[in-house]
Amino acid sequence: MELTRHFVATVYLVNDGATALHHHDRLGLRLPPGGHVERAELPHETALREAREETGLDPVLVDDSPTVASPTARSVPRPRHLLLEDINVCDGDVEHQHVDHVYYARVGSRAVDPGPDEQPASAWDWYTPADLRAADVDPDVRDLGLEAVETVAAD
Numbered sequence: 001m002e003l004t005r006h007f008v009a010t011v012y013l014v015n016d017g018a019t020a021l022h023h024h025d026r027l028g029l030r031l032p033p034g035g036h037v038e039r040a041e042l043p044h045e046t047a048l049r050e051a052r053e054e055t056g057l058d059p060v061l062v063d064d065s066p067t068v069a070s071p072t073a074r075s076v077p078r079p080r081h082l083l084l085e086d087i088n089v090c091d092g093d094v095e096h097q098h099v100d101h102v103y104y105a106r107v108g109s110r111a112v113d114p115g116p117d118e119q120p121a122s123a124w125d126w127y128t129p130a131d132l133r134a135a136d137v138d139p140d141v142r143d144l145g146l147e148a149v150e151t152v153a154a155d
Contacts, residue, residue: 003094009046009079009101010034013059013146015110018126020055021137022119027032030125032145034100044077051105055124056113059105062155074103080105080151081144106155110122110146 012032013020021030033054044061051059065071065078073139088096107118112121132145 003097005097005102006097006100007037007043007044008034009037009050009103011051011059011061011103011105012145013051013055013057013105013107014148014152015107015126017108017149017153018110018128018131019148020057020107020110020112020124020126021123021141022054022123022125025119030135030141032141034070039102042076044103047105048104050100053115055107056111056115056116057109059107062104062106063153077103080147083140085094102144104151106152110141150152 010032011034018030018129020132021032023029024031033047033051035046035050037043039050048059048061049110051057061077063077065075067075069075072099081102083098083100083102085098085100086094087098088094112124114121127145135142137145
């Protein structure tokens with residue numbers, strides 16, 4: 001068996017002390033927007049594109065990383081976290097993993113208006129810290145959602 005890894009990006013969108021999660025039908029999980037990094041994209045571009053496609057919102061990344069620039073190099077927004085996620089496990093062996101670049105972003109509205117090929121707006125809910133603590137979500141989603149709300153509020 002060969003292990004396959006894909007680069008993906010996720011963004012926790014925050015508005016007025018809450019973060020947006022949707023019910024992912026195939027996985028049966030509540031997750032923030034995100035998806036696979038396409039060939040010509042950088043991870044932060046993927047996070048922003050996926051958020052726009054999935055929610056119709058226009059996110060602004062919260063990025064406090066130092067900027068470095070020269071004629072041949074530039075800084076790119078640094079993810080808040082890099083996660084190695086087991087996607088397919090068969091008989092105890094991991095077959096597929098995602099290297100997930102996790103970002104936090106601010107949005108000016110909670111009016112979710114997904115693109116035509118996306119899950120409907122009704123699949124999305126906004127979670128305050130209290131909601132996250134009470135919700136049946138994976139521990140990493142809860143912890144990152146809490147941190148995203150706190151980080152955006154402090155920015």
